[in-house]
Amino acid sequence: MMSPSTKHPRATRSGLRWWRLASLRWHVGGVVASLVVVTAIVHAYRFGTVQHTMHVFPSVSCEEALEVLRHAESWRDVHDQNLVSYRQTVQRIESIAQWLPERADFDGLNHQLRELADAHQCKLLALENTETSVGSRVGVMICKAHLRGDFAMIVRVLNQLPKLASPVSCDGIFIQHGAETDSMSTWCDATVSLRIPYSAPGTLAARLVAASATDTSNLGK
Amino acid sequence: MIHHHAKLLGKFALPSSFVRQLDLLPCEFYEEVETNRVRGWWAFVLTLLLIGFGNLVLTDWLRAESSRRYAKLLKDKVAPVLEIRNQALQQSVMNQKLQRWIGHVESARPDDSLVQTLAAVTTAVRTQSREAMVDSIEIALPTEIVAISSAADDSPNAHPHTVGKLAIDLRVSQTEIVQQLLARLAEQPRLDDVSVQGDTVAGDGTRLKIYAVPQATRVQP
Numbered sequence: 001m002m003s004p005s006t007k008h009p010r011a012t013r014s015g016l017r018w019w020r021l022a023s024l025r026w027h028v029g030g031v032v033a034s035l036v037v038v039t040a041i042v043h044a045y046r047f048g049t050v051q052h053t054m055h056v057f058p059s060v061s062c063e064e065a066l067e068v069l070r071h072a073e074s075w076r077d078v079h080d081q082n083l084v085s086y087r088q089t090v091q092r093i094e095s096i097a098q099w100l101p102e103r104a105d106f107d108g109l110n111h112q113l114r115e116l117a118d119a120h121q122c123k124l125l126a127l128e129n130t131e132t133s134v135g136s137r138v139g140v141m142i143c144k145a146h147l148r149g150d151f152a153m154i155v156r157v158l159n160q161l162p163k164l165a166s167p168v169s170c171d172g173i174f175i176q177h178g179a180e181t182d183s184m185s186t187w188c189d190a191t192v193s194l195r196i197p198y199s200a201p202g203t204l205a206a207r208l209v210a211a212s213a214t215d216t217s218n219l220g221k
Numbered sequence: 222m223i224h225h226h227a228k229l230l231g232k233f234a235l236p237s238s239f240v241r242q243l244d245l246l247p248c249e250f251y252e253e254v255e256t257n258r259v260r261g262w263w264a265f266v267l268t269l270l271l272i273g274f275g276n277l278v279l280t281d282w283l284r285a286e287s288s289r290r291y292a293k294l295l296k297d298k299v300a301p302v303l304e305i306r307n308q309a310l311q312q313s314v315m316n317q318k319l320q321r322w323i324g325h326v327e328s329a330r331p332d333d334s335l336v337q338t339l340a341a342v343t344t345a346v347r348t349q350s351r352e353a354m355v356d357s358i359e360i361a362l363p364t365e366i367v368a369i370s371s372a373a374d375d376s377p378n379a380h381p382h383t384v385g386k387l388a389i390d391l392r393v394s395q396t397e398i399v400q401q402l403l404a405r406l407a408e409q410p411r412l413d414d415v416s417v418q419g420d421t422v423a424g425d426g427t428r429l430k431i432y433a434v435p436q437a438t439r440v441q442p
Contacts, residue, residue, distance in 0.1 A: 065299040072302045079309040137329040162331040169331030171441040176357030
């Protein structure tokens, strides 16, 4: 295009003319270069935003969304199973709440133990409340009971303790033959250490009941 | 050459080299012609570039638009499934937590461990009731040690507990049966580390103290 053969011989490049043509060439180069750069930037920008990080939600990309959609049925199944198992959990919590009293009730225990001892021909000589301790699971009221009666009957009383309305666990016993009776008799004196669990505040039991109470309102529908 | 000139310069083409010597047109005229020609080419190239650029922009915009529409469609479809999935995940975590807590609280439920241990002792002793007279039995089952931090702990995996204690006071008429008795006691799955201590002859028989470590299925709270 700019070959000398196509040029008129008198079209010589002198001073001003040369500058005009030179500036034109620079202009050409500049515009072409800027177009290329702008095109490249726009293209890169488009590719960067549209193609690679297309998001359905700010936290969920398209691929994740498609994956979730593909497993929609299984997610529904999981959800249903969770609801079912949640209901079972709530039932178990309710059954715990049935046997676990909210407060330590010494008078009630005294009454129940006396009835139990009378029913088995034993004597409840004394029942004293020594202390309460709060563990990680439940709080317990620790009592000491003195029983007198036939060995078999005492064992039966002990056997009945966990089956009371508020179950009593027995963690220690000192049982010996009655001092005043002869050696052939089976009458015994028993000192029994009793632990009566209750849902003391701060324990897992109390938190469990509280958790089920708060969660049934929004999830148990 | 001249033909070529004629084609390029159009009506300004000169007929021959002879006439060229009569050329009176100024140098600026030829420069202008040259510049115009270059500008023509440049305009052509620029138009091509602009077309290409516009094409690119338009394509990109359409692609972005279509993917935006696709994302919106996907969003409408995936939103309920995502909600179900998140709810299911959240709920299964909560279920697991609650079931763990339930397991811990259930492990604090009173059971008949003490009666079982007592039964283990009596069944071992009873077969030799003629030769062995039991004066007293003392049992202490393992109980949970209340740590200050454990009440606030979210998931107490193992409850720290005391070691159980069992002591039997008995009199035997013949010392030979002691080994049998010990073997019988050691056979019991609920008794570990059976040992005997303190042979003091008193009156009709030998006084013995048998020690063992009782095992409980649950740590008493």
